Amino acid sequence: MPEPLETKKEKVSLVERFFILWDRIGILLAFIVVCILFGILTPVFFNPLNILNVIRQVSIIGVIAVGMTFVILLGGIDLSVGSVVAFTGIIAAGFQVKWGGSLFLSIVIPLLIGGGIGFLNGFISTKGGLHPFIVTLGTMSIFRGATLLVAKGRPISGMSRSFRFIGAGMIGPIPFPVILFLGSVIIAAIILRRTVFGRYIYAIGGNEEAALLSGIRVDRYKISAFTILGFLSALSGLILTSRLNSGELVAGEGYELDVIASVVIGGTSMMGGEGGVYGTLIGALLIGVISNGLNLLGVQPYWQMIVRGSIIILAVLMDKMKRRFRTA
C-alpha cells in the first residue's frame, strides 16, 4: 500500500489549523470591531483609565468564567456561582471585621468554602445522577439564603488595607485582579491543553460513555471541574468584597448569566467537548466592553439589556455558521 500519510499530513493540518485559527479570530474580530466602534462614538473609551476600569470590571466575571469553561466543556452548567460569590464574600468580610481580622483566614477560609460548595455541586449531581442545572439551582438559593443568615441581613463593611489590595491594588500599572484573571486564564489553558486532566475534560464532554468505557474516572473529573469553578467563584468573591470594601448581600446577583454568556460567546459549545479558555477571555472582554461603551454613551439600562441580549444571540449564531462552514 502506498503511504500517502506523509505527503498529505502537512497540507491538511494546515487547513485544519486555518479553521481553528479562524474559529478564534472570528470572536476576536468582533471584539476589535466593537472597540473601534465605541472608540469612534465616544473618545473617552480609549482613555487608559477607562480601559483599566473595564478590564478590572471584567476580571470579576472573568475569573468565574474560566472555571465555568471547564464545567461547560464537560457538558455541565452551574447556576450557583453568583451565590457563591456573595457567600464567600460575606465570610471574608466576617473574618476581616468580626472574627479577629486575620488576613490569612479571611482569604483561605472563603477559598476552601468555595471549593467545597463546588465539590458538593459536583458530588450531588454525579453520584445522585441529577442534572447539574437542578442541583445548582438549589445551591444557588441555599447560599443566597446562607449569605443573609451569616450577615444577619446587613452588609459587613470596613476591610483592612492589606485585604483591600486584592481588589484595588496595582502591580506596576496593572490592577491586581487583572493579574489574577489573566493568570487563571493562562493556567487553565495549560491545563486544558497539556495535562491528562484537560484532555479527559474534552473526552468526557465529547462522549461520556466512550470516555467511561476507555477507563476514565468520569465522576472524579466532573467533581474536580465543579470544585475548580467553586474555588474561582470564591476568588471572585474576594476580589469583589475587597473592591467594594464591603461584603454585600446582593453581591454576584445575576453573575451566572454574564459568566455563561462569556463562555458561550467565546465559542465553547453548550453540548460540551468543544471550545477553550482563550475564547472565554475574549467573550468576557466583549461583554465588559459593550456594557462600558453603552454606559459611556449614556444609553438607558433597559436598552443596554436589549442590546446585550441581542449580541449574545448574534455571536453564537455566527459561531454556529462558522462551524457549518468547517464541516462542509
Next chain:
Amino acid sequence: MEEVILEFDKLTKKFPGVVALDEVSFDIFRGEVHALVGENGAGKSTLIKIVTGVYQKTSGEVFYQGKSINFRSPHDALQNGIAAIYQEFNLIPALTVAENIFMGHHFVRGKFVDWKKMEEEARKLLDFLEVDIDVNSRVRDLGVAKKQVIEIAKALSHNAKVLIMDEPTAALAQKEIKTLFRIIRFLKESGVTIIYISHRLEEVYEICDRVTVLRDGKFVATKPVKELKVEELIRMMVGREVGERFPRVSHTIGEEVLRVEGLTRPGVLENINISLHQREILGIAGMVGSGRTELLRAIYGVDPWEEGKIFIRGEEVKITSPPEAISLGIALLPEERKTQGLILLLSVLDNLGLPILPNIANAGFIDEDRLKQIGEEMVEAMNIKTPSLYQRVMYLSGGNQQKVVLGKWFARKCDIYLFDEPTRGIDVGAKVEIYQLMNRLVSEGAAIIMVSSELPEILAMSDRILVMREGKIAGEVNREEANQELILNLALGGKNHYARTP
C-alpha cells in the same frame, strides 16, 4: 438492453486533504440490486451521500432517469423517489413505530396529527414487508433487526424508486439477514432499484446482480456478479493478493486467567460459567439480543450483576467500574463505535491516546512527543487511512473509525481482551490485519473473548466457541467439531447431542 436509472459521470468529491471520489463513472439499471464494494474509505458512503444530497459534489454529473440532478438535501432526494438507509440508524427511540416511519411527513387532519390514518398506513407497509411489528410500540423497545425493518419501511413510505442501503447487515445476525434478503428480493420484484453496500462478500453473491468496485476513490470495474470469482473481486478491491482470509495461528494454551462462576443478572444473564486461558481465543456466538454484549459489559464492570463470582488469575475480584477492570488488565472493545467507542469531536491522536495518557504523563503533563510517536505507530500498524493524526475522527470512514477503536486498546497492553464485534464494518483486507493483530496479542500471552455475529469468523478464529441463547450459555463447541449448522442450532434452540451442555 437494460434501462439505466442512475448514471455517474466523472463524479468527483474533495474534502480538505482527501479526494474521496475521483472521476467515478458507472451506471445502475432499473430494478437491479447493485452492489457497491471497496475498502474502508474507498468512497462508497460519500457516493451515496452525494446522490441523496447530504454532500454536494465537487465536479462531474449524476443523471437520474436521464436528467442531471443535484439535490440540496435528503428531503429533495426523497421527493424524487430516492431513499437511503445510512450506516447508522436514524430513528427516534422515544417515538412509536408509526411515527418513525412517517417522520417528516406526518398525516394530518386540519392542524392535528391523524393518528388513525398514520397507524393504518404504517400497518399496511409492514404487512407489505411481511413482518410482524406492533405499530404502536416504541422504537427503543425493539431489537436491532426490527429497527432495520423500520428503516426500510420509512424509506418505502416515500414511494422510493431507488433504495440505497449502506451496510444494512452490519448489526444483524444470520436469521435477521434472511428476513432482510427476503424483503430485498420482494422489493426487486416490485420494481425498486437497490444499491447495496456491504463488506460481507457472501451477501453480495447471494443477493446482488451486478457489483461495482471502488478503490481509493477511483472506479475499478462494474461486473455481473455471476462472472466474477470472489478472489478476483477481493483483488480488485484491495489492489493486491490478500492471501489467507482467516490467518489463524495455533498457540499452546496456557493457564487460566479468567473464570466466571454462576454470573447472574435477572432477566439478562443466567448462571454464566466461563473459563478463559492464556493464549486462547474464546468465541461467543448467538443471536443479537442473546446477552453476549451484556456478558462482556458485566465482566468489565459497566453493568451491575447480582450473583456470581469472577476470578482473575485465580483470585476473586469485585469489578465495579471500567477503571478497575483496566487496572486488572482487562480491555473492552464496545459494540457501537460511534456512541461507545469514540469521541467523534476529537482527533485520531486524542482518541488513540485515551487509555494510555496517564501512563505517558509526568505530574499530569502529557509527554506529547511520546503520544505522537505511539499515534504514528498505531496508524501504521493498523493501516488507518487518515490525512493526519489531527483529523477529527468523525471525518474518517466507518471502517477506519473502527480501527481507531481497536488501536486504542492495542496501544495499551492488556492481558484479557473482550472484543464485541471487532470487525463490524471492516473491509476484507483490514479484517485480515485485525486477525493478525489478534494473533500477535495471543502470541504475546494475552487471552481474547470475541463476540461476533459473523459465523465464518467465529469458526475460523476461535479455539473454543460458546453459544448463547436468551441469557444462558446454550452450549460449548470445540474448534474441531464446530460447524455453522451446529452453532445455529444451539443459538436458535434446536436440540443437538454433539454439544456438551455445561
